[in-house]
Amino acid sequence: MxxxxxxxxxxxxxxxxxxxxxxxxxxxxxxxxxxxxxxxxxxxPSEITLRAASGDGSAVVRAVVDHRRHRAVGWYEVTGAGRPDGGLLAWDQSGLAVADGAPTPPAGGALRAAGRLKPTAWTRRAFGAAPLDTALRLALSLxxxxxxxxxxxxxxxxxxxxxxxxxxxxxxxxxxxxxxxxxxxxxxxxxxxxxxxxDEGGLRRVRADLGKGRTITMDLGGVRVRGVSSLPGAPWGEG
Structure with a gap:
């Protein structure tokens, strides 16, 4: 803690x-x-849905998080200021990576899509101060x-x-x-x-108030994703 x-x-x-x-x-x-x-x-590994809102837009991430390896893979969608954006997203404790893809509702679909990509398809960067970056880091700490x-x-x-x-x-x-x-x-x-x-200690939702109209909401699935033993390694240069 x-x-x-x-x-x-x-x-x-x-x-x-x-x-x-x-x-x-x-x-x-x-x-x-x-x-x-x-x-x-x-x-x-279990599912999580992240929503990060600020004055100029919002971002939604539907992902599968592996707390044992401190990694996650999912879809992201960004709306608001500028051109709407979306695709595949992966992150660990050191930063995040994005790749092209058409977001679909099930987070598990992102694992299959990510598994078909080579490491060179991903673009990595370190975390910044944006609400989404804060949400991704917080998700791994849960x-x-x-x-x-x-x-x-x-x-x-x-x-x-x-x-x-x-x-x-x-x-x-x-x-x-x-x-x-x-x-x-x-x-x-x-x-x-x-x-x-x-009443059994299950964590369902987490909300963070970052001030100045910026908020983060995270909804946890609370159950293990069936058929998933590990996340694709390509976002981290593996395979």
Whole structure:
């Protein structure tokens, strides 16, 4: 969980009681929050849909994320200022790569399309400051190979905000742990991140408020993509 708090956006959370209004997490909620990234990791590779909005346009990414290898492949579509754009997108912790392709709804279709391309078909670049780049980096941080420390997590200031339903199912909405500007103290400001978590610790949605009308929303599939043992290696110069 320290990795999330240290990133541009930080934290993770879990289900709460029925009392209204923001409040600190209970011990039980902190325990369940500490499992959320681990549960996301266990169902990997899984689907995710990212939406990044700013004042001059928006981007949508439908992808399959492999949290074990910290890689993802999917479709992207950009609308707004300038010419609409879209195609194949792959990313890891060091940057992203794009290639030509006609986006189709199933994220799994991007894996098949990417698997047919050679490494030379991809154009790579480092991450920048755009909301989409922030979303891609944050998506890779949502899985961890072990539970977080519940006690330390609770001390970092996450809050239970409210109840909400998504696709007919109830979720608790939590703010993330507060940003930590140095090694000894947490900021008093509320985290820009909010998480939708079910009563078993399953992470369904993450939202980040980047300010100035820029937002990120990520919807997680929550189940392993069948028939996928690994992602295509061509975006990383493999094969």
């Amino acid at each position: 320290g990795a999330l708090a240290a990133a541009a956006c930080a934290g993770l959370l879990l289900t709460g009681g029925g009392d209204p209004g923001p409040r600190p997490l209970s011990a039980d909620e902190a325990e369940r929050m500490a499992l959320a990234r681990f549960r996301t990791y266990r169902v990997s 899985g961890a190979d072990r539970p977080d420390n519940a006690q330390l997590l609770a001390q970092s200031g996450p809050l239970r905000l409210r109840d909400e339903r998504v696709d007919g199912r109830r979720y608790d909405v939590f703010s993330g742990p507060r940003p930590r500007p140095n090694a000894s103290a947490y900021s008093s400001a509320r985290s820009p991140l909010s998480y939708w978590v079910d």
